[in-house]
Amino acid sequence: MGNKISVDSKPVFGILAGLISSSLAIWLFYERISRATRLDSLKETNYNIAQLHSAIDSLRKEIEDLKATKSLKTDLNSEIDEDSKSKKSFKVVRFKKTLSYLSSTSDADYQSAWSDCEGQTEEFFDFPENDALAEQIESNSSAKEAIDLFDKVDSLLEGSSDDYKIAFGLLTDHESEFGCNVEYLWRAAKSCRMSAQASSDAKMQKELSFKAVDWAQRALAADESNAEANKWFAISLGATSCYCNVSEKIRNGVLFKEHIDKAIEISPSDYLLHHLLGRFSFEVSSLSWIERKVATALFKNIPNGSVEEALSKFMLSEKLRAEPWKTNSLYIAKCFIKLGENAQAMHWINLALAIPVVTPEDRLSQDELVALSAKYNSNF
Numbered sequence: 001m002g003n004k005i006s007v008d009s010k011p012v013f014g015i016l017a018g019l020i021s022s023s024l025a026i027w028l029f030y031e032r033i034s035r036a037t038r039l040d041s042l043k044e045t046n047y048n049i050a051q052l053h054s055a056i057d058s059l060r061k062e063i064e065d066l067k068a069t070k071s072l073k074t075d076l077n078s079e080i081d082e083d084s085k086s087k088k089s090f091k092v093v094r095f096k097k098t099l100s101y102l103s104s105t106s107d108a109d110y111q112s113a114w115s116d117c118e119g120q121t122e123e124f125f126d127f128p129e130n131d132a133l134a135e136q137i138e139s140n141s142s143a144k145e146a147i148d149l150f151d152k153v154d155s156l157l158e159g160s161s162d163d164y165k166i167a168f169g170l171l172t173d174h175e176s177e178f179g180c181n182v183e184y185l186w187r188a189a190k191s192c193r194m195s196a197q198a199s200s201d202a203k204m205q206k207e208l209s210f211k212a213v214d215w216a217q218r219a220l221a222a223d224e225s226n227a228e229a230n231k232w233f234a235i236s237l238g239a240t241s242c243y244c245n246v247s248e249k250i251r252n253g254v255l256f257k258e259h260i261d262k263a264i265e266i267s268p269s270d271y272l273l274h275h276l277l278g279r280f281s282f283e284v285s286s287l288s289w290i291e292r293k294v295a296t297a298l299f300k301n302i303p304n305g306s307v308e309e310a311l312s313k314f315m316l317s318e319k320l321r322a323e324p325w326k327t328n329s330l331y332i333a334k335c336f337i338k339l340g341e342n343a344q345a346m347h348w349i350n351l352a353l354a355i356p357v358v359t360p361e362d363r364l365s366q367d368e369l370v371a372l373s374a375k376y377n378s379n380f
Contacts, residue, residue, distance in 0.1 A: 146178055153187050161198030161360055167191040185219035186228040193236050198360050206243055212236035227267035234259040234276065250295045256280065257303050271320035275328050278313030281305035282331065285338075311335035326355040327365045333372065342376070349373050 149170070156167035168191035171184065178184035189212045196208030216233035223229060234256045241249050257280055264273045284305025287295065314332045321328070329352035336345035349372055357366050 142177075146181065146183070149174055149178070150183060150187060153191065157187075157191060157194060164191055164194040164198050168195045180222060182219050182223035182226045182229055185215055185222055186226065186232045189213075189215035189219060189232040189236055190228075193232065193239060196239065209236070209239045209243070213240060225266065227263045227270065227273075230259040230263035230266070231270070231273060231276075234263070246291060246294045247298060250291065250298055253280070253283075253295075254303060269320060271317045271325075274313050274320065275317040275325075275331075278310045278317060278331060280310075281313060282307065282310035282335065285310065307335050307338045311339070324351070324355045326352050326357070326362050326369070329355065330365045330369055330372075333369075337372075337376065346373075346376065349376075 153167045153171060156163040156170070168188070171188045171191055174184070175188075192208050192215055193212035196205045196212060199205050199208065213233070213236045216229065216236045219226065219229035220233055237252050237259075238256050241252060244252060257277075260273055260276050260280065263270070264277070267273065280303070282305070284303060285307050311332065314328055314335065317328050318325070318332065329348050333345045333348035333352060336342075336348060349369055352365070352369050353373065355362075357363055
């Protein structure tokens, strides 16, 4: 009998089954690892996406904030520009509005310091901080208050004698606020001088006349290049001539001329300044012998003055002034009388008499015109 090897199949199947089971386990293990890896990767991807969304949201918010900031700056810049325009407007009004244009009451009593007392007229993009902006607003508020005050005073000085006193009182009430401002100071001198002229009390006239000089000196100290400050210093000084001796009168006369000349350099179209120069020339031509001796002793070269020169100044003043002016017409007539041109003199006397009497100065001029008319009419 042959040898037959008998093989038991169970162990083989067991081994195969074991191998298959092991392979499956290994595959499942690696599958789990792969899934876990993919899940982690997915989680990481989702996390990165969330971060990206968050970053985009932050960026969008920053952009919106930047837009809002830019809009705010634009609005503030616009406000600053408007404020700047307002300030520029104020400078124009405040510092250029220094002439009493075409006002009959602005012509009150223009003695040249060599003339006699009143009535005896033969002889001047930086962005502000909150504090700076507040300061600008406060400054603009003060500027508006000043402009309102000056406008009111100017209007009052166009009125009656009582209005002059009201204007002076109004200014003195605001001295603590604007007492260093040249625009305030020359108006104080002007209103003080005009109040003096309107007063019927001789003591008050003298007191106010010298007080006007003090105000005008303060105006010059504040701004010596201001035309009105120079003008009203000269006018106020001239008004004190009847309280001075001859030597003081001569000295003041030279000082008067200096300040009128300076005012004309600054404001050559001011009709009143040319009238004042005419008055000066007229009065120098009328100086007495003793006054000329004193003038010669005090000054090597005393200012010259002639009737012809005075007449040319009065005529220029007449041309520059829009409305007829009684006092200027009176002095034109006086010049023609001195020059012996009788017909021209009477012509100007009649013109002056026809001009309405409005101010205290007009009344003084009217009285003199009536006297001249009565004296020379029959001879002309």
